[in-house]
Amino acid sequence: MAKTYEPIATTTLGSVASSVTFSSITGTYTDLLLVIAVKQSGTPQRWTSIRLNSDSGTNYSYTSLEGNGSTAGSYRESNQTRGAINFKTSPTDWGQNTVHFQNYSNTTTFKSWISRGDAAAQGPVAIAGLYRSTSAITSMLITLEGSGQNFDTGSTFTLYGIKAA
Amino acid sequence: MLNNIAALLDSGAVAAVGDYESIATANGTGSSGVITFSSIPSTYKHIQIRYIARSTSGADGFITLNGSTSASRRHWVSGDGSSAGAASDALGYVVPTAGSSDAANIMGVGVIDILDYADTNKNKVTRTLGGIDRNGSGYVILFSGLWITTSAISSLSITAASGSWNTATTFALYGVK
Numbered sequence: 001m002a003k004t005y006e007p008i009a010t011t012t013l014g015s016v017a018s019s020v021t022f023s024s025i026t027g028t029y030t031d032l033l034l035v036i037a038v039k040q041s042g043t044p045q046r047w048t049s050i051r052l053n054s055d056s057g058t059n060y061s062y063t064s065l066e067g068n069g070s071t072a073g074s075y076r077e078s079n080q081t082r083g084a085i086n087f088k089t090s091p092t093d094w095g096q097n098t099v100h101f102q103n104y105s106n107t108t109t110f111k112s113w114i115s116r117g118d119a120a121a122q123g124p125v126a127i128a129g130l131y132r133s134t135s136a137i138t139s140m141l142i143t144l145e146g147s148g149q150n151f152d153t154g155s156t157f158t159l160y161g162i163k164a165a
Numbered sequence: 166m167l168n169n170i171a172a173l174l175d176s177g178a179v180a181a182v183g184d185y186e187s188i189a190t191a192n193g194t195g196s197s198g199v200i201t202f203s204s205i206p207s208t209y210k211h212i213q214i215r216y217i218a219r220s221t222s223g224a225d226g227f228i229t230l231n232g233s234t235s236a237s238r239r240h241w242v243s244g245d246g247s248s249a250g251a252a253s254d255a256l257g258y259v260v261p262t263a264g265s266s267d268a269a270n271i272m273g274v275g276v277i278d279i280l281d282y283a284d285t286n287k288n289k290v291t292r293t294l295g296g297i298d299r300n301g302s303g304y305v306i307l308f309s310g311l312w313i314t315t316s317a318i319s320s321l322s323i324t325a326a327s328g329s330w331n332t333a334t335t336f337a338l339y340g341v342k
Contacts, residue, residue, distance in 0.1 A: 074249045
Protein backbone atom coordinates (compact mmCIF):
# COMPACT_ATOMS: atom_id res chain seq x y z
CA MET A 1 0.00 0.00 0.00
CA ALA A 2 1.39 3.38 -0.99
CA LYS A 3 2.39 5.78 1.72
CA THR A 4 0.31 8.90 2.26
CA TYR A 5 3.23 11.21 2.91
CA GLU A 6 6.75 10.47 1.91
CA PRO A 7 9.98 12.11 0.84
CA ILE A 8 10.62 12.08 -2.90
CA ALA A 9 14.08 13.62 -2.96
CA THR A 10 16.39 15.69 -0.83
CA THR A 11 19.50 17.75 -1.46
CA THR A 12 21.99 19.19 1.01
CA LEU A 13 24.53 21.48 -0.56
CA GLY A 14 28.14 20.49 0.02
CA SER A 15 29.27 23.65 -1.69
CA VAL A 16 27.67 26.87 -2.85
CA ALA A 17 25.29 26.50 -5.77
CA SER A 18 23.17 28.83 -7.82
CA SER A 19 20.26 26.44 -8.07
CA VAL A 20 18.80 23.10 -7.13
CA THR A 21 16.60 21.08 -9.45
CA PHE A 22 14.09 18.34 -8.75
CA SER A 23 13.31 16.64 -12.05
CA SER A 24 11.32 13.66 -13.28
CA ILE A 25 8.58 14.30 -10.72
CA THR A 26 5.96 11.67 -11.33
CA GLY A 27 2.21 12.09 -11.02
CA THR A 28 2.06 9.51 -8.25
CA TYR A 29 0.92 11.91 -5.57
CA THR A 30 -1.91 14.36 -5.06
CA ASP A 31 0.13 17.25 -3.66
CA LEU A 32 3.76 18.23 -3.43
CA LEU A 33 5.38 19.89 -0.45
CA LEU A 34 8.74 21.59 -0.83
CA VAL A 35 10.64 22.22 2.40
CA ILE A 36 13.77 24.33 2.32
CA ALA A 37 16.25 25.78 4.79
CA VAL A 38 18.63 28.08 2.97
CA LYS A 39 20.91 31.07 3.17
CA GLN A 40 22.84 33.01 0.61
CA SER A 41 26.58 32.96 0.24
CA GLY A 42 26.75 36.65 -0.68
CA THR A 43 24.81 39.86 -1.07
CA PRO A 44 22.58 41.60 -2.09
CA GLN A 45 19.78 39.79 -0.40
CA ARG A 46 17.38 38.01 -2.72
CA TRP A 47 14.05 36.28 -2.50
CA THR A 48 14.07 32.56 -3.08
CA SER A 49 12.19 31.73 -6.26
CA ILE A 50 11.04 28.79 -8.31
CA ARG A 51 10.71 27.91 -11.98
CA LEU A 52 8.52 24.99 -12.97
CA ASN A 53 8.85 22.59 -15.88
CA SER A 54 11.87 24.55 -17.20
CA ASP A 55 9.39 27.16 -18.40
CA SER A 56 11.24 30.49 -18.64
CA GLY A 57 8.25 32.37 -20.02
CA THR A 58 6.69 35.26 -18.14
CA ASN A 59 4.08 32.96 -16.64
CA TYR A 60 4.70 33.48 -12.94
CA SER A 61 3.24 35.85 -10.39
CA TYR A 62 2.88 36.04 -6.66
CA THR A 63 1.40 38.04 -3.81
CA SER A 64 3.16 38.18 -0.47
CA LEU A 65 2.42 39.20 3.09
CA GLU A 66 5.35 39.92 5.35
CA GLY A 67 6.25 41.46 8.68
CA ASN A 68 9.59 42.89 9.73
CA GLY A 69 9.12 43.35 13.46
CA SER A 70 7.63 46.81 13.25
CA THR A 71 5.32 46.89 10.24
CA ALA A 72 3.40 44.50 8.04
CA GLY A 73 3.45 44.84 4.28
CA SER A 74 2.41 43.19 1.08
CA TYR A 75 4.14 42.93 -2.25
CA ARG A 76 3.37 41.60 -5.70
CA GLU A 77 5.13 40.80 -8.92
CA SER A 78 3.38 39.78 -12.13
CA ASN A 79 4.48 38.35 -15.48
CA GLN A 80 7.75 37.08 -14.08
CA THR A 81 10.03 34.34 -15.38
CA ARG A 82 10.13 32.86 -11.87
CA GLY A 83 7.94 33.10 -8.81
CA ALA A 84 8.94 33.87 -5.23
CA ILE A 85 8.53 31.22 -2.58
CA ASN A 86 10.35 32.78 0.36
CA PHE A 87 11.69 35.99 1.84
CA LYS A 88 15.23 37.32 1.50
CA THR A 89 18.00 35.54 3.31
CA SER A 90 21.59 36.68 3.77
CA PRO A 91 25.04 35.15 4.36
CA THR A 92 24.30 35.09 8.09
CA ASP A 93 20.55 34.52 8.25
CA TRP A 94 18.80 31.30 7.42
CA GLY A 95 15.40 31.19 5.85
CA GLN A 96 13.03 28.26 6.15
CA ASN A 97 9.79 27.60 4.43
CA THR A 98 7.19 25.13 3.29
CA VAL A 99 5.64 25.45 -0.16
CA HIS A 100 2.44 23.57 -0.96
CA PHE A 101 1.51 22.62 -4.53
CA GLN A 102 -2.00 21.19 -4.47
CA ASN A 103 -3.14 18.90 -7.31
CA TYR A 104 0.12 19.50 -9.11
CA SER A 105 -0.46 16.90 -11.80
CA ASN A 106 -3.90 17.91 -13.00
CA THR A 107 -3.97 19.27 -16.54
CA THR A 108 -7.06 21.47 -16.32
CA THR A 109 -6.08 24.28 -13.92
CA PHE A 110 -3.25 26.75 -13.63
CA LYS A 111 -0.89 25.71 -10.88
CA SER A 112 -0.94 27.61 -7.61
CA TRP A 113 1.26 27.44 -4.59
CA ILE A 114 0.85 28.65 -1.05
CA SER A 115 3.95 29.20 1.01
CA ARG A 116 4.73 30.00 4.61
CA GLY A 117 8.28 30.96 5.40
CA ASP A 118 10.62 33.18 7.27
CA ALA A 119 14.07 34.66 7.15
CA ALA A 120 15.89 35.22 10.39
CA ALA A 121 16.70 38.88 9.82
CA GLN A 122 13.65 39.72 7.73
CA GLY A 123 10.69 38.15 9.47
CA PRO A 124 7.80 35.89 8.50
CA VAL A 125 6.22 35.72 5.08
CA ALA A 126 3.26 34.08 3.38
CA ILE A 127 3.04 33.85 -0.39
CA ALA A 128 0.30 32.92 -2.85
CA GLY A 129 1.87 32.11 -6.21
CA LEU A 130 0.58 31.35 -9.67
CA TYR A 131 2.07 29.52 -12.64
CA ARG A 132 -0.12 30.13 -15.65
CA SER A 133 0.10 26.71 -17.19
CA THR A 134 -2.22 23.74 -17.10
CA SER A 135 0.67 21.31 -17.51
CA ALA A 136 1.42 18.88 -14.74
CA ILE A 137 4.43 19.89 -12.67
CA THR A 138 7.29 17.57 -13.50
CA SER A 139 10.31 19.61 -12.46
CA MET A 140 11.29 22.43 -10.11
CA LEU A 141 14.26 24.76 -10.37
CA ILE A 142 14.92 26.63 -7.13
CA THR A 143 17.08 29.73 -7.36
CA LEU A 144 17.60 33.14 -5.87
CA GLU A 145 16.01 36.05 -7.69
CA GLY A 146 18.24 38.18 -9.85
CA SER A 147 21.56 36.80 -10.93
CA GLY A 148 24.96 36.07 -9.49
CA GLN A 149 23.77 34.85 -6.11
CA ASN A 150 24.29 31.40 -4.67
CA PHE A 151 22.79 29.24 -1.96
CA ASP A 152 25.35 28.59 0.74
CA THR A 153 26.83 25.31 1.86
CA GLY A 154 24.48 23.40 4.15
CA SER A 155 21.30 24.66 2.52
CA THR A 156 18.75 21.87 2.36
CA PHE A 157 15.93 21.18 -0.08
CA THR A 158 13.44 18.35 0.36
CA LEU A 159 10.47 17.47 -1.77
CA TYR A 160 7.63 15.42 -0.27
CA GLY A 161 4.69 13.77 -1.95
CA ILE A 162 1.25 13.62 -0.31
CA LYS A 163 -1.28 11.15 -1.61
CA ALA A 164 -5.00 11.50 -0.95
CA ALA A 165 -7.43 8.62 -0.68
CA MET B 166 -2.49 3.02 6.62
CA LEU B 167 0.28 4.41 8.72
CA ASN B 168 3.39 6.15 7.71
CA ASN B 169 6.14 6.28 10.24
CA ILE B 170 8.18 9.11 8.90
CA ALA B 171 9.27 12.33 10.43
CA ALA B 172 7.54 14.96 8.43
CA LEU B 173 6.45 18.54 8.24
CA LEU B 174 2.71 18.42 8.42
CA ASP B 175 1.81 21.82 9.60
CA SER B 176 0.95 24.59 7.20
CA GLY B 177 3.59 26.79 8.72
CA ALA B 178 5.59 25.53 11.63
CA VAL B 179 7.97 22.65 11.67
CA ALA B 180 6.60 19.75 13.68
CA ALA B 181 8.00 16.36 14.50
CA VAL B 182 5.10 14.15 13.56
CA GLY B 183 4.77 10.45 13.03
CA ASP B 184 1.70 9.21 11.25
CA TYR B 185 -0.20 11.10 8.59
CA GLU B 186 -3.14 9.47 6.86
CA SER B 187 -5.59 10.29 4.15
CA ILE B 188 -9.14 10.16 5.54
CA ALA B 189 -11.21 11.18 2.52
CA THR B 190 -11.20 13.30 -0.60
CA ALA B 191 -14.12 15.16 -2.13
CA ASN B 192 -14.29 16.75 -5.54
CA GLY B 193 -16.56 19.48 -6.78
CA THR B 194 -19.41 18.37 -9.02
CA GLY B 195 -20.34 21.66 -10.60
CA SER B 196 -23.87 21.29 -9.26
CA SER B 197 -23.46 21.55 -5.50
CA GLY B 198 -21.94 24.22 -3.30
CA VAL B 199 -21.53 21.94 -0.31
CA ILE B 200 -18.85 19.37 0.35
CA THR B 201 -19.21 17.34 3.53
CA PHE B 202 -16.84 15.03 5.32
CA SER B 203 -18.96 12.93 7.65
CA SER B 204 -18.20 10.19 10.17
CA ILE B 205 -14.77 11.65 10.84
CA PRO B 206 -13.15 9.25 13.28
CA SER B 207 -11.76 10.57 16.55
CA THR B 208 -8.66 8.41 16.27
CA TYR B 209 -6.37 11.24 15.21
CA LYS B 210 -4.82 14.06 17.17
CA HIS B 211 -5.27 16.70 14.47
CA ILE B 212 -6.89 16.99 11.06
CA GLN B 213 -5.80 18.93 8.02
CA ILE B 214 -7.63 19.99 4.85
CA ARG B 215 -5.65 20.63 1.69
CA TYR B 216 -7.46 22.11 -1.27
CA ILE B 217 -7.71 23.93 -4.53
CA ALA B 218 -11.14 25.41 -5.07
CA ARG B 219 -13.26 27.54 -7.32
CA SER B 220 -16.93 28.39 -7.15
CA THR B 221 -19.20 28.82 -10.16
CA SER B 222 -20.36 32.08 -8.58
CA GLY B 223 -19.03 34.07 -5.63
CA ALA B 224 -15.61 33.32 -4.20
CA ASP B 225 -14.75 31.84 -0.80
CA GLY B 226 -16.30 29.23 1.40
CA PHE B 227 -17.38 28.83 4.98
CA ILE B 228 -16.94 25.90 7.31
CA THR B 229 -19.68 24.17 9.23
CA LEU B 230 -18.70 21.93 12.13
CA ASN B 231 -21.10 19.17 13.16
CA GLY B 232 -23.85 20.78 11.13
CA SER B 233 -23.79 24.11 12.94
CA THR B 234 -22.48 27.50 11.89
CA SER B 235 -23.49 29.21 15.10
CA ALA B 236 -21.06 31.03 17.36
CA SER B 237 -18.25 31.26 14.87
CA ARG B 238 -15.73 34.05 14.64
CA ARG B 239 -12.67 34.76 12.53
CA HIS B 240 -9.63 36.98 12.72
CA TRP B 241 -7.28 37.46 9.85
CA VAL B 242 -4.20 39.19 8.53
CA SER B 243 -3.87 39.54 4.80
CA GLY B 244 -1.91 41.19 2.03
CA ASP B 245 -3.27 42.32 -1.33
CA GLY B 246 -0.01 43.09 -3.05
CA SER B 247 0.20 46.68 -1.88
CA SER B 248 -0.75 46.74 1.77
CA ALA B 249 -1.36 44.46 4.72
CA GLY B 250 -4.37 44.53 6.99
CA ALA B 251 -6.03 42.71 9.84
CA ALA B 252 -9.64 42.48 10.97
CA SER B 253 -12.25 40.20 12.51
CA ASP B 254 -15.95 39.44 12.27
CA ALA B 255 -18.48 36.85 13.35
CA LEU B 256 -18.44 34.76 10.18
CA GLY B 257 -17.06 31.37 9.33
CA TYR B 258 -15.60 32.19 5.92
CA VAL B 259 -12.11 30.82 6.40
CA VAL B 260 -11.71 29.10 3.01
CA PRO B 261 -10.32 31.50 0.37
CA THR B 262 -11.19 30.31 -3.13
CA ALA B 263 -11.59 31.53 -6.67
CA GLY B 264 -14.97 32.47 -8.12
CA SER B 265 -16.62 33.07 -11.44
CA SER B 266 -15.13 36.54 -11.76
CA ASP B 267 -11.61 35.08 -11.86
CA ALA B 268 -9.92 34.22 -15.13
CA ALA B 269 -10.35 30.68 -16.35
CA ASN B 270 -8.18 28.01 -14.77
CA ILE B 271 -7.31 30.05 -11.68
CA MET B 272 -7.96 28.35 -8.36
CA GLY B 273 -7.78 29.36 -4.73
CA VAL B 274 -5.34 27.29 -2.75
CA GLY B 275 -4.93 26.60 0.94
CA VAL B 276 -4.20 24.43 3.91
CA ILE B 277 -6.47 24.36 6.96
CA ASP B 278 -5.40 22.80 10.24
CA ILE B 279 -7.72 21.91 13.10
CA LEU B 280 -5.71 20.91 16.12
CA ASP B 281 -7.20 18.73 18.86
CA TYR B 282 -10.39 18.43 16.83
CA ALA B 283 -11.72 15.60 19.00
CA ASP B 284 -10.88 17.14 22.38
CA THR B 285 -14.14 17.72 24.27
CA ASN B 286 -12.51 20.16 26.69
CA LYS B 287 -11.61 22.76 24.10
CA ASN B 288 -13.44 25.09 21.79
CA LYS B 289 -12.49 24.40 18.19
CA VAL B 290 -10.09 26.58 16.27
CA THR B 291 -9.25 26.48 12.59
CA ARG B 292 -6.08 27.86 11.09
CA THR B 293 -5.94 28.71 7.40
CA LEU B 294 -3.01 29.54 5.17
CA GLY B 295 -4.54 30.39 1.83
CA GLY B 296 -4.93 32.79 -1.01
CA ILE B 297 -5.19 33.37 -4.69
CA ASP B 298 -2.90 35.10 -7.13
CA ARG B 299 -4.36 36.36 -10.41
CA ASN B 300 -1.25 37.77 -12.09
CA GLY B 301 -1.88 41.37 -11.16
CA SER B 302 -4.31 41.03 -8.30
CA GLY B 303 -5.12 38.63 -5.50
CA TYR B 304 -4.28 38.17 -1.89
CA VAL B 305 -2.67 35.89 0.65
CA ILE B 306 -4.29 35.45 4.04
CA LEU B 307 -3.93 33.85 7.44
CA PHE B 308 -7.24 33.08 9.13
CA SER B 309 -7.87 32.08 12.70
CA GLY B 310 -11.40 30.74 13.08
CA LEU B 311 -13.18 30.05 16.35
CA TRP B 312 -16.18 27.81 16.92
CA ILE B 313 -17.66 27.92 20.40
CA THR B 314 -18.22 24.22 20.80
CA THR B 315 -16.38 21.63 22.79
CA SER B 316 -17.92 18.77 20.85
CA ALA B 317 -15.58 16.52 18.97
CA ILE B 318 -15.71 17.24 15.25
CA SER B 319 -17.36 14.32 13.54
CA SER B 320 -18.54 16.10 10.43
CA LEU B 321 -17.28 19.09 8.56
CA SER B 322 -18.81 20.89 5.60
CA ILE B 323 -17.28 23.46 3.30
CA THR B 324 -19.90 25.58 1.58
CA ALA B 325 -19.38 27.99 -1.28
CA ALA B 326 -20.43 31.56 -0.61
CA SER B 327 -22.67 31.21 -3.60
CA GLY B 328 -22.95 28.87 -6.55
CA SER B 329 -21.39 25.43 -6.75
CA TRP B 330 -17.90 24.04 -6.43
CA ASN B 331 -16.61 23.49 -9.95
CA THR B 332 -15.32 20.14 -11.09
CA ALA B 333 -11.66 21.09 -10.65
CA THR B 334 -12.23 21.69 -6.95
CA THR B 335 -10.66 19.20 -4.57
CA PHE B 336 -10.78 19.11 -0.80
CA ALA B 337 -8.66 16.39 0.82
CA LEU B 338 -8.95 15.57 4.52
CA TYR B 339 -6.01 14.10 6.40
CA GLY B 340 -5.54 12.88 9.93
CA VAL B 341 -2.41 13.36 12.01
CA LYS B 342 -1.72 10.83 14.75
